[in-house]
Amino acid sequence: MRTVATTTLLATCALLALAGCDHDDPVPPTPDAGTRPDAGTEPDAGRQPDAGTQPDAGSVQGPAVIGSTPSEGETNVLPVEMFKADATTTGVRKLVTLTFDTPMDTTAAEVTLVDRTTPANPPRTLTGTWSEDGLTLSVAIPRPESDLPPLEEETAYTLELGALRGTEGHAVDTSHAGLGDGRLDFTTGRRDGTTEHACAHALLESPVPVTASASPTIYPATDSSHEFYGLTLPASGTSFLGYTEVVSGESRDEPVILYLNHPIPVAVHDTTEGEDAVASTLEPARPVCLPAITHTLKFTAPGGDRFLRLTFGPTERETFTFVFERY
Structure with a gap:
């Protein structure tokens, strides 16, 4: 036998069912993991500008020597050349030329000549002359003293170019195949007296x-x-x-x-x-x-x-x- 309370409860549930409701509480929808923003689709640190891809002072290639007289490593280089000093006298010198692959800063024209055979001889600072296009530097090596030749016979020399700069301020490339170490090395031979x-x-x-x-x-x-x-x-x-x-x-x-x-x-x-x-x-x-x-x-x-x-x-x-x- 049903009690009054049971009858009343069943009546109430019947009315609720007719209204389209059931006994479950409403549950708000939960976002699906597949629709949520994914860390893999967000801007990635790996896609951001990287310090390794930014211009690096160490990776900027400087101007390179693409030709020289004498050439790099040349031997038997003539140590003395002559020119007409005035109407009645001749002078002696040695001309060295360097040609670069890009225009250079023509306000910087100093090079240093080093005697590698006799290191006791002090290095000589020389000032060259730039061509109008800034691509070729001509260096006239004079006598170090009035009774000495411009260069000694059978002697190894290095012309250091560390003071030269390109128009953008970069030093001479020291890894280029032309000079390798950014310095011109050569060895003189004998003079040609005849x-x-x-x-x-x-x-x-x-x-x-x-x-x-x-x-x-x-x-x-x-x-x-x-x-x-x-x-x-x-x-x-x-x-x-x-x-x-x-x-x-x-x-x-x-x-x-x-x-x-x-x-x-x-x-x-x-x-x-x-x-x-x-x-x-x-x-x-x-x-x-x-x-x-x-x-x-x-x-x-x-x-x-x-x-x-x-x-x-x-x-x-x-x-x-x-x-x-x-x-």
């Missing part, structure tokens, strides 16, 4: 004018020792070609060198009894006094008063100079 002697003639004397012959049978002589000749060649078609004579010595074969200011082709023939070719070599001269002497022609004149014909050309040059020397 070319120095010829340079004195070419720099200070006025050339003796000679017009070469257009005929291969009659031609003027150009065979005086220590003479500085200015030769003019006759026209031959669209180029120039001419002949001169050299008479050899009486008693012995003589090495002969013509110190030329241009690479003029020259053929040598012994015409004493016939038309015999004499071996000769045209080659670049050592750079003792460029551009006064740029090339040498070498041959041996056979002894016995032999008559040699020199054929100059064909060449595009009508005039040139040379110093004639017998040894």
Whole structure:
């Protein structure tokens, strides 16, 4: 038998069911883990600007040397070069040039020369001259003292470039393949005394004018020792070609060198009894006094008063100079 209380409770529940409700309390929806903001989708420290990707003073590449005279590590470098100091005297120096891959700060032009063979010799601070475009520095190394050459023979030197800067202020790159350590290293050889002697003639004397012959049978002589000749060649078609004579010595074969200011082709023939070719070599001269002497022609004149014909050309040059020397 149901009690009154039980009947009343059932009636109440029936009314609630008719209203669409049940006995459970409302539960607010909970956000799904899949719809929540994920730490993986938030800005990540790994995606933020990283100190390792920012410009780094240590990673900025400075200007690099892409060419030099002498070249890096070169040996047998000529230690003395000559130039015309004034109308009656010559001077000596050594020229070094450095070419960079980017324009440089032309207000900074000091380099330091270090004698690695004799460390007791103090380093020398030298000031170079920049080209107009700021890419090439020319350094003239003078005598350290009035009675000493610019550079000693057979000596290892280093030219330190630490004071040079690019236009943005960066030092010379010390890892570039050109110089490696950012310094120019080279070793001198012996002086070239014979070319120095010829340079004195070419720099200070006025050339003796000679017009070469257009005929291969009659031609003027150009065979005086220590003479500085200015030769003019006759026209031959669209180029120039001419002949001169050299008479050899009486008693012995003589090495002969013509110190030329241009690479003029020259053929040598012994015409004493016939038309015999004499071996000769045209080659670049050592750079003792460029551009006064740029090339040498070498041959041996056979002894016995032999008559040699020199054929100059064909060449595009009508005039040139040379110093004639017998040894």
